Amino acid sequence: MSDQIANTPDTSNTASQTLKENQSSDSNSTNNSQPSQNSDSKSNSANNNDNNIDFATPNHTPQLDAFKQVVESRRSVRRFTDTPISDEVLDDCLRLAMLAPNSSNLQPWEFYIIDSATMRQQANKICMNQNAARTAARLIAVVARTDTWHKHAQQILREYPKRPVPKKVKAYYNQAVTIDFLRGPANVLSVAKWGLIQGFRQFKGPIKSPYYDADDVKNWASINASLAAENLMLALRAYGFDSCAMGGFDEPAMKKLLKLSDNHHIVMMIAAGERAEKGIYHEQFRFAQSQFVKRV
Numbered sequence: 001m002s003d004q005i006a007n008t009p010d011t012s013n014t015a016s017q018t019l020k021e022n023q024s025s026d027s028n029s030t031n032n033s034q035p036s037q038n039s040d041s042k043s044n045s046a047n048n049n050d051n052n053i054d055f056a057t058p059n060h061t062p063q064l065d066a067f068k069q070v071v072e073s074r075r076s077v078r079r080f081t082d083t084p085i086s087d088e089v090l091d092d093c094l095r096l097a098m099l100a101p102n103s104s105n106l107q108p109w110e111f112y113i114i115d116s117a118t119m120r121q122q123a124n125k126i127c128m129n130q131n132a133a134r135t136a137a138r139l140i141a142v143v144a145r146t147d148t149w150h151k152h153a154q155q156i157l158r159e160y161p162k163r164p165v166p167k168k169v170k171a172y173y174n175q176a177v178t179i180d181f182l183r184g185p186a187n188v189l190s191v192a193k194w195g196l197i198q199g200f201r202q203f204k205g206p207i208k209s210p211y212y213d214a215d216d217v218k219n220w221a222s223i224n225a226s227l228a229a230e231n232l233m234l235a236l237r238a239y240g241f242d243s244c245a246m247g248g249f250d251e252p253a254m255k256k257l258l259k260l261s262d263n264h265h266i267v268m269m270i271a272a273g274e275r276a277e278k279g280i281y282h283e284q285f286r287f288a289q290s291q292f293v294k295r296v
C-alpha cells in the first residue's frame with residue numbers, strides 16, 4: 001500500500017480513551033435520546049463492556065474518529081495500482097453496502113461485478129475509457145431495480161425474523177406496499193390513486209404520495225441504490241482501498257453488455273482499487289456549509 005493512503009484506521013486508543021472519559025457521564029446520564037432498547041444507560045454501558053461491544057451513544061462515541069477518517073480520506077480516485085481486491089474484501093464491502101438504509105427494507109438494488117476479461121474490456125470502453133475504469137481492480141455496476149418490490153415484499157414475509165409474522169407487518173407488505181406501487185397497465189390505476197390521495201389530504205391530513213408512474217419508481221429505486229453505493233465506497237475506503245463513482249458511461253450500451261432489462265437502471269459505475277500515486281487529480285473542496293443548510 002502506498003503511504004499516502006490512510007489505511008484502515010486504528011482507533012483503539014481513542015476508543016478506549018473515549019470510553020473511560022464517558023463512563024462517569026454515562027452513570028449520570030439521563031439523556032432521553034439514548035436508543036430506545038437502552039432504557040437503562042448505566043446497566044447497558046456495563047453490558048456493552050462485558051460483551052466488549054462499544055456502541056456509540058450520544059455521549060459515548062468510540063467510532064467517531066474512525067468514521068471521520070474514513071469519510072474524510074475518501075476521494076474520487078482516477079488511477080489505481082495493480083493491487084487486487086480479494087473476493088473476501090469485496091464481499092464484505094458489498095455486505096456493508098447492503099446494510100444501507102432502504103425504503104421499507106425492500107432492497108431494490110443489485111451489484112454487477114464485471115470480472116470477465118472480455119466483458120471488462122468492453123465495459124471500460126463503455127465507460128469511455130476513463131482512467132478510473134481502465135485501471136480499476138474491480139468495476140461494479142450499481143443497479144436500481146424497479147420490478148422487485150412485490151417479490152421482495154413477499155420475501156420479507158417469508159424471511160421475517162419474528163414468527164408468527166405480526167399482523168401489522170403482514171398488512172403493511174401485502175396491502176400498503178401494494179397500494180403504494182401498483183399502477184396497472186399504462187398507469188391506469190394511478191388516476192384513481194391520485195384522486196384518493198387528494199381527497200385524503202384535504203379531509204384527513206398529510207399522507208405520503210404513492211408512486212404514480214415509472215419515473216416515480218425509478219427515482220425511488222435509485223435513491224435506495226445510491227445509498228448502498230455510498231456505503232460501498234466508504235467500506236472500500238475503510239479496507240484501505242479507493243473508488244471512483246462514474247456517471248460518465250453509455251447506459252444503454254452497459255445495460256446491453258450486462259443483459260439488463262428496462263426494469264434495471266444503472267445508477268452509477270464504481271471503479272475500485274488501491275489508490276495510485278497521482279491517482280487524485282485535484283484537491284478536495286466544497287462550497288460553504290451555510291450555502292446549503294437552511295435552519296427553518
Ligand SMILES: Cc1cc2nc3c(=O)[nH]c(=O)nc-3n(C[C@H](O)[C@H](O)[C@H](O)COP(=O)(O)O)c2cc1C
Nearest residue numbers: 074075076078130132244245246247248249268284
Ligand atoms: C453520480 C456521480 C457520478 C460521477 N461521475 C464521474 C465520472 O464519470 N468520472 C469521474 O472521473 N468522476 C465522477 N464522479 C466523481 C466526482 O467528480 C467527484 O465525486 C467530485 O468531483 C468530488 O470529488 P471527491 O469525490 O474526490 O470528493 C462522479 C460522482 C458521482 C457521485
